[in-house]
Amino acid sequence: MLTRAIPSSAELLPIVGLGTYRGFDVEPSSPAYKQLPAVLRALFEKGGKVIDSSPMYGRAEQSTGELLSIHEPRSPAFLATKVWTRGREEGIAQMEQSFKLLQTDRIDLMQIHNLLDWKTHLPTLRKWKEEGRIRYIGITHYTASAYEEVEAVLKSEPLDFLQINYALDDRGVEKRILPLCRERGVAVICNRPFGGGDLLARLKDKPLPRWAADVRVNSWAQLALKFLLTHSAVTCVIPGTGNPRYMAENAGAGFGPMLTGAQREQLIDVVG
Numbered sequence: 001m002l003t004r005a006i007p008s009s010a011e012l013l014p015i016v017g018l019g020t021y022r023g024f025d026v027e028p029s030s031p032a033y034k035q036l037p038a039v040l041r042a043l044f045e046k047g048g049k050v051i052d053s054s055p056m057y058g059r060a061e062q063s064t065g066e067l068l069s070i071h072e073p074r075s076p077a078f079l080a081t082k083v084w085t086r087g088r089e090e091g092i093a094q095m096e097q098s099f100k101l102l103q104t105d106r107i108d109l110m111q112i113h114n115l116l117d118w119k120t121h122l123p124t125l126r127k128w129k130e131e132g133r134i135r136y137i138g139i140t141h142y143t144a145s146a147y148e149e150v151e152a153v154l155k156s157e158p159l160d161f162l163q164i165n166y167a168l169d170d171r172g173v174e175k176r177i178l179p180l181c182r183e184r185g186v187a188v189i190c191n192r193p194f195g196g197g198d199l200l201a202r203l204k205d206k207p208l209p210r211w212a213a214d215v216r217v218n219s220w221a222q223l224a225l226k227f228l229l230t231h232s233a234v235t236c237v238i239p240g241t242g243n244p245r246y247m248a249e250n251a252g253a254g255f256g257p258m259l260t261g262a263q264r265e266q267l268i269d270v271v272g
C-alpha cells in the first residue's frame with residue numbers, strides 16, 4: 001500500500017485505514033463479531049495499519065483490543081483513539097480505560113473527540129506525549145458547523161493530526177481547513193469518507209467511469225476513497241466497516257495511480 005509522511009515526524013503511514021464506529025461495537029457472541037478477525041487480516045494483508053476508535057463507540061475499543069491480542073498479537077497496528085468527556089480527571093480516567101480496553105501500553109494517536117473540552121485535555125495529551133505513552137496528538141470533528149473552531153485551534157496550537165469529515169459529496173474542508181493543515185504541517189485523517197454509507201447508496205447504480213481501470217479501481221467505494229487521497233493534504237482515510245470483503249475492497253484504494261484533475265472534476269459532476 002502507498003504511504004504518506006506524517007508531517008511532524010516524517011514517519012510513513014499507509015494511506016487506507018479502518019474506522020471502528022458501529023462495525024466493532026458488537027458483542028463477542030454475535031455473528032458480526034466473528035467476522036472481525038478477517039477484517040483486521042484484510043487490513044494488515046494489504047499493508048494497512050491505522051485503526052481508529054473512541055470511547056464514544058460503545059464496545060469498539062474493547063473488541064479491537066481483544067481481537068488484536070488474540071488474533072494478531074504481532075500486528076503492525078497504528079492505534080488511534082480519542083478522549084470524549086469533560087474535566088481533567090475524567091479525561092485521564094477515560095484515557096487510562098482506553099489503554100486497558102485496547103490492551104496496550106502505548107497508543108499511537110490520542111485525539112480530542114469533537115473538540116470536547118479541548119483546552120482541558122490538551123495539557124494532559126502534551127504531557128503523555130513527552131512521557132512516551134502516546135506518540136501523536138490530534139483533534140477531531142465531523143461537521144461543517146465546527147470548522148471555524150477547528151480552524152482557530154489549528155492556528156493556535158501545535159498538533160500532529162486533524163481528523164475531519166471529507167467525502168466526494170462533502171468537500172467543505174477543501175476551502176480553508178486542508179490548506180491550513182498543509183501550511184501548519186498537520187497530518188489529515190478523513191472520517192466519514194462514504195458519508196456514513198449514504199454516498200455509496202447514491203452511487204451504486206451508476207456506471208463506473210471508463211478510466212476506472214486505468215487508476216486500478218473497480219468499485220465506487222475505491223473511487224470515492226481515491227478521490228480523497230488525491231488531495232495532497234490528506235494523509236489517510238478511515239472508512240468504517242465490520243465486513244472483511246469491504247475492508248479488502250477499501251484497502252485496494254491505497255494502490256496504483258491517483259486521479260488527474262479532470263478525473264476528479266468528473267466525479268464531482270457525478271454527485272452533482
Ligand SMILES: NC(=O)c1ccc[n+]([C@@H]2O[C@H](COP(=O)([O-])OP(=O)(O)OC[C@H]3O[C@@H](n4cnc5c(N)ncnc54)[C@H](OP(=O)(O)O)[C@@H]3O)[C@@H](O)[C@H]2O)c1
Nearest residue numbers: 019020021140191192193194195196197221239240241242
Ligand atoms: N467526530 C469523529 O471523530 C468521528 C465522526 C465520525 C466518524 N469517525 C471515524 O471515522 C470512521 C468512518 O466513518 P463512518 O464509519 O461513520 O462512516 P463511513 O466510513 O463514511 O461509512 C461507513 C458505512 O459504509 C459502509 N461501507 C464501508 N465500506 C464499504 C464498501 N466497500 N462497500 C459498501 N459499503 C461500505 C459500511 O458498511 P458496514 O457497516 O456494513 O461495513 C458502513 O455502513 C468511523 O468508523 C470512525 O472511526 C470519527
